[in-house]
Amino acid sequence: MLHPLPQRDLQLTPFLTIPNPPTPALPTPRQNPLNQHNCGQSFRDICNLLLSLTRSRSLLKGIQLHAHIIKAGLQTIPLISHHLINFYSKSQLPLLSGQVFDEAPRKSSTTWSSVISSFAQNEFPLLALEFFRRMLDTGVRPDDHIFPSATKSCAILCRCDIGQSMHCLAVKTGFEFDVFVGSSLVDMYAKCGEIGHARKMFDEMPEKNVVSWSGMIYGYAQLGDNEEALKLFRQALFEHLDVNDFTFSSVIRVCGNSTLLELGKQIHGLCFKTSFDSSSFVGSSLVSLYSKCGVIEEAYRVFGDIPVRNLGMWNAMLIACAQHAHTDRAFELFKEMEGAGMKPNFITFLCVLYACSHAGLVEKGRHYFQLMKEYGIEPGDQHYASMVDLLGRAGKLQDAVSIIEEMPIEPTESVWGALLTGCRIHGNTELAAFAADKVFELGPVSPGIHVLLSNAYAAAGRWEEAAKARKTLRDRGMKKETGLSWVEEGNRVHTFVSGDRSNAKTLEIYQKLEELGEEMERAGYVADTSFVLREVDGEEKSRTIRYHSERLAIAFGLITFPPERPIRVMKNLRVCGDCHTAIKFMSKCTGRVIIVRDNNRFHRFDDGKCTCGDYW
Structure with a gap:
């Protein structure tokens, strides 16, 4: 299981006096620019052309048009500056957006909005907030376009304190309950983990949009309140909200974290009907869902069907391969990723190191650990x-x-x-x-x-x-985490603890275990009681280990599911060595495929063998 990612300590202060960073050269204005009326086409035509090039991401043609604009002396028109800033923003060149902004002689509210949005959308939150401060110093009031970009920057930085200052300013300027500003505040509070503030804001909003609904769903999912996240999603659908790929992505992650495979499949179908199944954000969540639910084949299919893959999707597939012991495939994906021009990040290397760790590949691990520095990534804790x-x-x-x-x-x-x-x-x-x-x-x-x-x-x-x-x-007032195993049947999840007798099918479960135990012993199984980590006598050790939670869950699956269906069991703790051996015998004696996920990886048992190779 991957550990939580380290948080970086981000400061705003160093950017208060930041010099303009070096950027690729833009066309240089001529000393005597032509008057706009001498230009062969009106500035409105140029604006339309810039919009077209922005949509098509035609960088080279856009730079050529920029040169023409300078020659024609049209760079002084705020609307053209706005479109140029937006063009470079959509081309993922936010520093060029900033250069266009700095060279604009007149800066309207729209121009300020464009450059702040450019920095926020391209993950330059500190610069976005710095330009927001510069804007306030010039006396320009923020509006319903500027506030959302500024609050988005606070969310990226997880700086709720600055976000609260934005909220206060929105109240003072009368924008608090504007649907766009209010939604961005809800989203900011949710992403900063302040779910109480987010919910209060959400409930008080007179009008809500997809951003406010998605922000709340994401916030609850992030905090592990999966039930509330799903409840809000159902309510959003009931109110006929046009949800987007971010909404679907959040809800699918809830299903993955809760291993709700059947519900996840239904939402996947809804994504297909609404054409969001081709989104890389939805795709990465679906890969994670199917992987966490033990259906690695579907994860591969989703990954192969997405035409454009973002880094999150590559990382999701990498960790899926690592957890399912598809180690060679993980290394192949890493090479494919490099070949596709996708630069790995620190999460990518965590995934491949994880794959090495659970396959015992020490030299491979050393190689990837050293490779990080070649990509300019300093290893973290x-x-x-x-x-x-x-x-x-x-x-x-x-x-x-x-x-x-x-x-x-x-x-x-x-x-x-x-x-x-x-x-x-x-x-x-x-x-x-x-x-x-x-x-x-x-x-x-x-x-x-x-x-x-x-x-x-x-x-x-x-x-x-x-x-x-x-x-x-x-x-110290702490409690050891109780070992749980659970299995999904239709729309119900059956949970077991060691020695559990609360299930409606308890008699059948224990009878099945007794019958199977005799058959396993005839096949050569001998219980290894050394895995009972308590000082008790031999008979109690044998009895204790015989009814571990995963065995009860498997027995439930054997008496409940049809023979052709794999039995998928989820477990919150590491599977013990004796249970691992026992499940190999169970798969051999019953002819069933048994998939067990513990807190580290997946074990696929088939015909007496496990994909982990007894190394976990």
């Missing part, structure tokens, strides 16, 4: 955590320690946690204790660290130390 995880899983624990010691940044909890995982797998309790001491020095840590340490001691039979680690967890 998550990249170092991936390298430590790769080396730790491969048993190269001292190499992992060396990586940590040589880090140019302070090791984080995720880095030490990766080392702890390697220590648990290979039974190095001394190094595990050292890593635990280091992570505890960072201050309060997540319950997972205590659990990792406890399990490392328990796996080595050091029960007293394991009990102390669990006691520390309790003393």
